[in-house]
Amino acid sequence: MKIAAIIPAYNEEESIGSVVRVARENNLINEVIVVDDGSSDATSEIARENEAKVIRIENNQGKGNALEIGVQQTKADLLLFLDADLVGLTSQRLTMLLDPVLKGSADMTVGAIDRKMFRTFLNEWFRKTESPFSGMRAIKRSFWEKIPKKYKKKFYIESVITYLAKKNNLKVAPFVLEGVRHITKERKMGFWEGSKARWRMNWQIALINIVLRFKTKESLKIH
Numbered sequence: 001m002k003i004a005a006i007i008p009a010y011n012e013e014e015s016i017g018s019v020v021r022v023a024r025e026n027n028l029i030n031e032v033i034v035v036d037d038g039s040s041d042a043t044s045e046i047a048r049e050n051e052a053k054v055i056r057i058e059n060n061q062g063k064g065n066a067l068e069i070g071v072q073q074t075k076a077d078l079l080l081f082l083d084a085d086l087v088g089l090t091s092q093r094l095t096m097l098l099d100p101v102l103k104g105s106a107d108m109t110v111g112a113i114d115r116k117m118f119r120t121f122l123n124e125w126f127r128k129t130e131s132p133f134s135g136m137r138a139i140k141r142s143f144w145e146k147i148p149k150k151y152k153k154k155f156y157i158e159s160v161i162t163y164l165a166k167k168n169n170l171k172v173a174p175f176v177l178e179g180v181r182h183i184t185k186e187r188k189m190g191f192w193e194g195s196k197a198r199w200r201m202n203w204q205i206a207l208i209n210i211v212l213r214f215k216t217k218e219s220l221k222i223h
Helices: 017-025 043-049 063-071 091-103 121-132 158-167 187-188 192-211
Strands: 003-009 030-036 052-057 078-081 106-111 136-140 173-177
Touching: 003 017, 003 043, 003 063, 017 030, 017 043, 017 091, 030 043, 030 063, 052 063, 052 158, 063 158, 078 091, 091 106, 091 136, 091 173, 106 158, 121 158, 158 173
Parallel strands: 003 030, 003 078, 030 052, 106 173
Antiparallel strands: 078 136, 106 136
């Protein structure tokens, strides 16, 4: 089964190189695709230096659209979606996400970042509450292609994937990716700009979850 790692990125020059290197080190992954979603920094250049295939979008179009563009650049049967701002990522953590789908014990896996600083029981709680919105997933291409294009926008996409997987009775395996964390938006963009970006992201997630709750079960079935 051919596997492609797809990494949407927007101004992630600090971390994109390490994320690409880890993906390329994993023997299960056949290709690494970075979709630069309108960055104004050196994201594209650093990704290319680390031998990723880079697709450059001139104007920022949002995470869902960036993922769709990345999928269209590969014929892989299994898609590994990764955030570009991860720290502490290892090849073993990627294998953890890929193995259950390859072995048929799960239709999709989801990785939550490590919250050990909140003690073990809270780390487990975050695994359950954060995984529906996580950007780290192994997902079959056949499922991705059935998701209506109108939902492949902005930060809607993770909530939509999770919701449709549940409605269509997919076997989903969530994991905590031990030692893996995000670089915060506040650190990347400064406190005020980062806080505004976080607010916009959370608003989009809340909005799409409200929309999905009003859809009928029949309209959310995919075949």
